Amino acid sequence: MMRILCIGEAMAEIRGDSAGFAVGFAGDTFNTAVYCRRLLRQGSVGYQTRIGMDPLSEGFLRLARAEGLDISAVGRETAHNIGIYSVETDPQGERSFAYWRSMSAARQLFRTPGDFAALETADILYLSGITLAILEDRAREALLARLAALRSAGRRVAFDSNYRPALWPDADTARRVIGQAWGLADIGLPSVDDEMALFGDADEAATLQRLRGLGLRQGALKRAALGPVPLDPAIAVSRFAPAEEVRDTTAAGDSFNGAFLATLANGAGAAEAMAAGHALASIVVTHPGAIVPTPAID
Numbered sequence: 001m002m003r004i005l006c007i008g009e010a011m012a013e014i015r016g017d018s019a020g021f022a023v024g025f026a027g028d029t030f031n032t033a034v035y036c037r038r039l040l041r042q043g044s045v046g047y048q049t050r051i052g053m054d055p056l057s058e059g060f061l062r063l064a065r066a067e068g069l070d071i072s073a074v075g076r077e078t079a080h081n082i083g084i085y086s087v088e089t090d091p092q093g094e095r096s097f098a099y100w101r102s103m104s105a106a107r108q109l110f111r112t113p114g115d116f117a118a119l120e121t122a123d124i125l126y127l128s129g130i131t132l133a134i135l136e137d138r139a140r141e142a143l144l145a146r147l148a149a150l151r152s153a154g155r156r157v158a159f160d161s162n163y164r165p166a167l168w169p170d171a172d173t174a175r176r177v178i179g180q181a182w183g184l185a186d187i188g189l190p191s192v193d194d195e196m197a198l199f200g201d202a203d204e205a206a207t208l209q210r211l212r213g214l215g216l217r218q219g220a221l222k223r224a225a226l227g228p229v230p231l232d233p234a235i236a237v238s239r240f241a242p243a244e245e246v247r248d249t250t251a252a253g254d255s256f257n258g259a260f261l262a263t264l265a266n267g268a269g270a271a272e273a274m275a276a277g278h279a280l281a282s283i284v285v286t287h288p289g290a291i292v293p294t295p296a297i298d
Contacts, residue, residue, distance in 0.1 A: 002043035002265040005073065005122035006033035008131040009106035010049050010064075011083040012056040015289060025060045026290035028128050028162050031251040034067045034291055035258030035280060041266050046070035048118050050105040052081035057105070063291075073118035080105035087250060101134075110139035116146055124187070125150065126158040126261060129178050129194075133167035140177065147184050158187035158219075160257055163194040174198060182211065187264070188219035188231050189257045195221075204229070220260065220274045222253055228274045235271055243282040251290035256281040 008029030015022050030047060037045040047069045051057035053076060060082055064071050083104030088096050101107075109115055119125060125147060132140055147157050161178050168174040175198055182188070188211055192204045201207040208221060211231060220228035227240025256277035263273035284292055 002040070002124065003046065003122050004033075004036060004040070004043065004124045004126060004261060004265060005046045005048055005118065006030070006036070007048045007109075007125065007127045009083060009101075009104060009134055010047070010051070010060055011085050011101065011104070012060070013290065014084065014086040016086065016088060023056070023059070024289055024291065025063050026251065028130050028160070028251075028254050029126065030064075031254035031290045032126060032160075032258040032261070033069055035251075035255045035284075036262045036265075037068050037258075038294065039259055039262035039266075039276070039280075041262075043265055044070050046073055046118070046122065048073035048109070048115070050075040050077055050080075050108050050115075052077050052105045054081040056084070057082045067291075073115075075105075075109075075115065077105040077108055080108060082106075104134065107134050107136070109135060110143045111136060116142070119146055119150060119155075122155060124156045124158055124261065124265070126160075126257070127181075128160045128162040129174070129181070130162050130164055130167060132177050132181060133164065133174070144177075144180055144184065151184055151186065156186040157184050158189060158257075158261060159185040160189040160191070160253065161194050161198065162191070162253070163198045165197075171198065182214055182216065185214075185216055186218055187261070188216045189222065189253075189260060190219075191222040191224075191253055193224075208233075218264075218270060220256075220270070220277070222256055224249075224252070227278050228256070230270055230274065232270060238271070238275070240275075240278045241282075243285050245286045247286055248288045249285050250288075252281045252285050254290070255284040 006029045010027040010030040013024040013026045083101035195207045217232040225242035259280040260273040260277040263276040
């Protein structure tokens with residue numbers, strides 16, 4: 001049975017509305033892990049991060065367990081807590097964030113040998129540009145080196161660049177690191193706006209040409225409401241209907257990634273995986289928050 005391991009940072013999400021504030025938990029790769037687990041028919045989905053000993057960290061663990069995730073690769077820190085962010089949405093569903101993450105426990109990932117052991121257990125390893133951005137330089141280099149070795153041994157690497165400029169010291173560093181990660185990827189799940197912003201591609205055709213030039217064929221280029229296009233030029237481009245309503249675009253791309261990976265692991269091809277990803281994202285954006293109730297996607 002397939003084992004998928006998602007790697008990154010989960011955070012406490014503080015969401016405000018007219019009734020006050022509510023606390024949930026989210027994070028790009030965590031969101032993907034949750035949606036992947038919900039749709040995977042057989043196998044397991046694990047999540048690897050580091051959290052603190054604080055009450056919010058305990059709340060995250062309760063949610064991860066309730067969602068059926070394997071949390072054996074979640075490490076604990078005594079000197080750092082789980083990161084926190086707040087989110088507001090405008091009438092069009094677009095988001096604005098504030099972060100308290102400089103002391104996030106997840107920034108301690110891959111500083112000790114034990115964190116690398118979990119990578120050996122997975123068939124597909126999924127990470128994002130945010131995963132790489134939060135790591136200390138030596139830890140990031142060590143992770144990329146281990147992924148290269150695991151890929152040579154037959155494991156597959158899935159990657160979403162998810163470029164967030166504020167997390168990087170400069171754009172040149174982000175281009176170098178994310179470019180290196182693209183060179184390691186077997187499954188690509190980029191968003192066209194991220195790729196154009198970071199690499200200066202003139203349009204989506206230039207993005208596709210660059211990624212395909214790296215030998216990347218499995219995956220999809222996400223284009224928000226326009227729907228995805230396949231990285232494999234042999235697969236026909238389909239038309240996708242936009243969501244009927246957009247309340248909150250949080251986790252639109254993350255949910256697409258989760259459905260895409262689950263559909264592949266369930267034995268379907270890339271075209272069906274793209275359709276599943278777009279369908280799920282179209283549901284997720286009609287609900288507030290990153291993790292929507294399970295009945296909403298049944």
